[in-house]
Amino acid sequence: MPSLFSVLSRASAHHPLNRRLFLLVVLLLLFQSAACANELPWVEHSVLRGETADSIAAKYAVSSKTVERANELAARTEALKTGEKLLVPKKESDLLSTLAEVRARRRGESPLSSITREQSKKVSLPAPRKSPLPRPAEAFLRPLAGRITSPYGMRRGRLHDGVDIPAPKGTPIVASRPGKVVFSGTIQGFGRTITIDHGDGMKTRYSHNSANLVKKGDVVRQGQPIAKVGRTGRATCTHVHFSVLINGKAVNPEKYLR
Numbered sequence: 001m002p003s004l005f006s007v008l009s010r011a012s013a014h015h016p017l018n019r020r021l022f023l024l025v026v027l028l029l030l031f032q033s034a035a036c037a038n039e040l041p042w043v044e045h046s047v048l049r050g051e052t053a054d055s056i057a058a059k060y061a062v063s064s065k066t067v068e069r070a071n072e073l074a075a076r077t078e079a080l081k082t083g084e085k086l087l088v089p090k091k092e093s094d095l096l097s098t099l100a101e102v103r104a105r106r107r108g109e110s111p112l113s114s115i116t117r118e119q120s121k122k123v124s125l126p127a128p129r130k131s132p133l134p135r136p137a138e139a140f141l142r143p144l145a146g147r148i149t150s151p152y153g154m155r156r157g158r159l160h161d162g163v164d165i166p167a168p169k170g171t172p173i174v175a176s177r178p179g180k181v182v183f184s185g186t187i188q189g190f191g192r193t194i195t196i197d198h199g200d201g202m203k204t205r206y207s208h209n210s211a212n213l214v215k216k217g218d219v220v221r222q223g224q225p226i227a228k229v230g231r232t233g234r235a236t237c238t239h240v241h242f243s244v245l246i247n248g249k250a251v252n253p254e255k256y257l258r
Helices: 004-012 016-037 053-060 064-070 092-106 111-120
Strands: 042-046 085-089 153-155 158-160 163-166 172-174 179-187 191-199 202-209 225-228 239-246 249-251
Touching: 042 053, 042 092, 053 064, 053 085, 064 085, 064 092, 085 092, 179 202, 191 225, 202 225
Parallel strands: none
Antiparallel strands: 042 085, 153 158, 163 239, 172 225, 179 191, 191 202, 202 239, 239 249
16 A cells, blocks of 8 residues: 555645645644654754765654655755755655645745744844943042042053052052052152052052052052152152052042042
């Protein structure tokens, strides 16, 4: 007795309406089985260099005849091409469903391939917005009373990474916030410098000091004298060069000072 597959195949070969009926019947069977098994009844294989229908069939434990019939390779005269896509039935009984999908894809009618294309489309996401600079719960004290004479910003093509507050030599410089001294020494150009770590990636730096009053490792409180105003390093007058750093990057201190 002829199988359902052979009957439908012969019928579809002689009339366009029968071909459409063949496709609808097979797709109905396909969707019913996919819904039950929650997976497609074929594997999409990309042909590698030197592969044949026999070697591909052996890889998936089906017969080479099944691979040839599912992809209608018998009618072809050319060999398989590297990168070509073949649908390999997972079982011999999946031949009918796989052949229907192959034919539908050739006509651009496959609902499954359309779904796959839709799912693979890239979704354009809005560009991430820059997070505002974090503000500490406790405000920064001014390290020195007086007005800012040189603000943060570009100077002759270079970043002036802090603010300058002038004062007489020897005037006490205080810690803007409590923290731990992570540097007490001399930096080229900045002269004697103190750097305090306040946690959460925030640090403050005090430069051009005539003297440093604390050492590395000291824990200081807010408002505690840590240095004295001077003119060490490259400086044109006695002042403190005060910087705020967040995760190692200098930011405008005036956004944090009281």
